[in-house]
Every structure is written in C-alpha cells, then in structure tokens.
Amino acid sequence: MRCYNMGMDFKRVKVITTVPAKEADKLREALAKAGTGNMGDYRECSFSILGKGRFRPTEDADPHIGKPNKLEVVEEEQINVMCKREYAKQVVQALRKAHPYEEPLIEVIPLIDEADL
Numbered sequence: 257m258r259c260y261n262m263g264m265d266f267k268r269v270k271v272i273t274t275v276p277a278k279e280a281d282k283l284r285e286a287l288a289k290a291g292t293g294n295m296g297d298y299r300e301c302s303f304s305i306l307g308k309g310r311f312r313p314t315e316d317a318d319p320h321i322g323k324p325n326k327l328e329v330v331e332e333e334q335i336n337v338m339c340k341r342e343y344a345k346q347v348v349q350a351l352r353k354a355h356p357y358e359e360p361l362i363e364v365i366p367l368i369d370e371a372d373l
Contacts, residue, residue: 266366286354291343
C-alpha cells in the first residue's frame, strides 16, 4: 500500500502503542522525555484505552509474558501521544528501549494541522 503526501507538509505525528497496564506509566514517562505530549502550554499529554492484547509466542520468541506456543491474553493499555515530526524517530527509539515486549506494536500516523484543512 502506498501513502501519497498530496503536497501537505506534516508537522506532527501521533504515536500509538500497547503495553501491559501495570507498565504504562513507565512507558508514558519515557515517551514524554523523548519529546511527546506537548500541546501549547500543556506537557505530558496522552490518551489511554484499556483492553486485552492477545498473542502466541513462537518457539524462537523470548516473551516478556507467557510461554512459547501458548496463547496469552494480557490486560493492556493503548497509549496515544503526539509529537513534532522531527522527534518521531527518537520517540520510536525511546519507545523500543523502554517497552518490555520483544516486538512492541508501534503505529506512527501523520497529522494534518487545522490550518491546512
């Protein structure tokens, strides 16, 4: 699938990940230190959704939770944060470093500024 810029210059991105609920505050702190969550006069802004993550580690996996070949269901928190586009790479690197999972889910979505609508 291709994504076309269509002439817009994205200044901000949204970064979304999921993490075991009990480890969400630690990850949120690492994301803030990397440059996320700044909106005007507010700092450390984020939004979270509680849910259940499901996965089955393979024989080659080194899971933080669970055992190979066993389906796991984990109480997780989805964390949504925004940052300037130029910080996105360092944010993803910080996320990977602070995240307990071997293969964390990471989504990076370009955001259109209101003035560009």
